[in-house]
Amino acid sequence: MAPEGSENLNALFVVGTRPEAIKMLPLIAAVRDSQWFHPIVVSTGQHAELVAEVLAIDGITPDVTFDMPKGPRGLNDLFAKVMLDLNQFLLDRFGPPRKANVAPYPEGYPSACFVHGDTTSAAAAALTAFHRHLPVVHVEAGLRTSDTLSPFPEELNRQLISRIAALHLAPTINNKANLVREGIDYARVFVTGNTAIDALRIAAEHRTPYTDPLLADLEDDEGTTPVVTVTAHRRENWGQPLSRIADAVGLLADQYPHVRFVVALHPNPEVADVLRGRLFGHDNVSLVAPMGYAEFARLLRRATFAITDSGGIQEEAPSLGTPVLCVRDTTERQEGVSAGTVELVGTDTVDIIEAARRLLDDPAELADRRARRNPYGDGHAAERIVKALEYIAYSTEAPTSFGPGFARSAVLRAGGRDSEQIGFEGGWPEGWAG
Structure with missing residues (x-):
């Protein structure tokens, strides 16, 4: 990590569970290795040992790990604990919340808070950041079942974070479509591929013994x-x-x-x-x-x-x-x-x-x-995200999104075709265009 006090912009990453750590690992590493940004990593303590183990794969150590009580805990207890601990950490390290639409930021104040996916830790961190006027970037945004009871409580967590986030990093074009249907400005959604595939590439370099x-x-x-x-x-x-x-x-x-x-x-x-x-x-x-x-x-x-x-x-x-x-x-x-x-x-x-x-x-x-092709990513999602951050912060060259820019299954459905009917030759099938 870059030394504290460098001119790089601080980026806050909040990680609670092992799956979050896996998918945040390549992005934190890419931010660490960039010339513009410095990651500050918070482990909420939900899966403290597992998070530390995953991040250590690429030499990353959390800047702070909260003390999460052992034993059974309810979702409300977890949500409240993460909010209180994160707020206190930000207060101790960066002082009182900045006021909305006030520039410049206080020295060293994070430029954004990155949360991942759908966990209770992610939702609690996003709401805490919102209360402090700290922009939220949602990694793996736009996944939906549209049933808030399945999966529970993850589906509602996703939807809550989507109402808070300033930038939505959607793995696929279908995820972006979900957000747009919910009224999210399409201009704030960037299709990146999933960082899980990046993480898998890192792990695959190690033939780790069982x-x-x-x-x-x-x-x-x-x-x-x-x-x-x-x-x-x-x-x-x-x-x-x-x-x-x-x-x-x-x-x-x-x-x-x-x-x-x-x-x-x-x-x-x-x-x-x-x-x-x-x-x-x-x-x-x-x-x-x-x-x-x-x-x-x-x-x-x-x-x-x-x-x-x-x-x-x-x-x-x-x-x-x-x-x-x-x-x-x-x-x-x-x-x-x-x-x-x-x-x-x-x-x-x-x-x-x-x-x-x-x-x-x-x-x-x-x-x-x-032999089927993975629709979720090509292993370069973290690279795209860092380029997007550079573009936002410094007006550098704009990044290129992942995928074809449209959903094949959606086009086929609109044309009255089943998405399983693939690989036709010799032009459009008879009757496809209506």
Whole structure:
């Protein structure tokens, strides 16, 4: 990081969870390495050790980590704690809030506050920054299910941050369209690709050893054993949905004894205990401790496919050629569903088994799914974002957005075509133009 007091503009990054850290890592590193900006990194303490571990992959250390009480806590408790701690940090380091529309900024005052995605930490940080007249930049903006109860509370967090943010960094053109439909000025939305793909490129440079002894045999495995990676942790799946997911994995393990199922347990014991209780005793199921990001990226690359409710994995796995079975009832990442890199299968045990059997039994289907192009990014999102910041702050050359600038699926729908009808030759299909 540049030394404090340099002429570079300070940029505040607030990170609470491991997924946030993963997706902020390449952007913080790019800002650190730029000649114009200096990152100030705040860890809210929500996943303090995991955040520190991820950021350390590229030599980044949080400037401050808040002391988050251990044990169960409600969403309101978490929201309030982040707001109070962040406000006190800003007060101690930069003094009282600046007044709106007053220039110049006090010396060293951050030029913007960067928050990511949809976590409670991100929403609380955005509201705190707003109260201090500190512009908010929303990384991974515009994802929507339009149902504020699914996923809960993430969907409402996203929408709240969208009302606050000055600059919206949307991964895809569809995400930008979501924001425009909600009344966000299209001129404040920049399509960047997803920084998760950038992070994956960083992690892929490390052949990180597996730390869990249960995976020792995969160290020298040349890919002859089919491996299915499994993760499940989202709040809306707690209870019966999580039990059904676990039952599906157990039945698949019985039906396919030659396939290795690696279940990466979540740190939350309420989640881990359900999976452990229903899957313990299967010889071909490895219940492994929470994995570091770099080693999990290696496992994901090794996998035949993934069964997951993780939003990040829906975006990352296709870059590694790994198809995803998404065990959720809804997903805000519809681009992957349209592209065929993600299949939304829900949490019904029978549906999960049928989807998995199609990939395990049909090599042609598996090969087709592995070859699909990742719609979420090309690994250069952080570079585009830094160029956008330079353009805003210093009127340098404007950056080029990610993607074609329009959504193919939207055009096909408007023309009365199904988005799955692809690859026609010889001009427009008969009747396409109406």
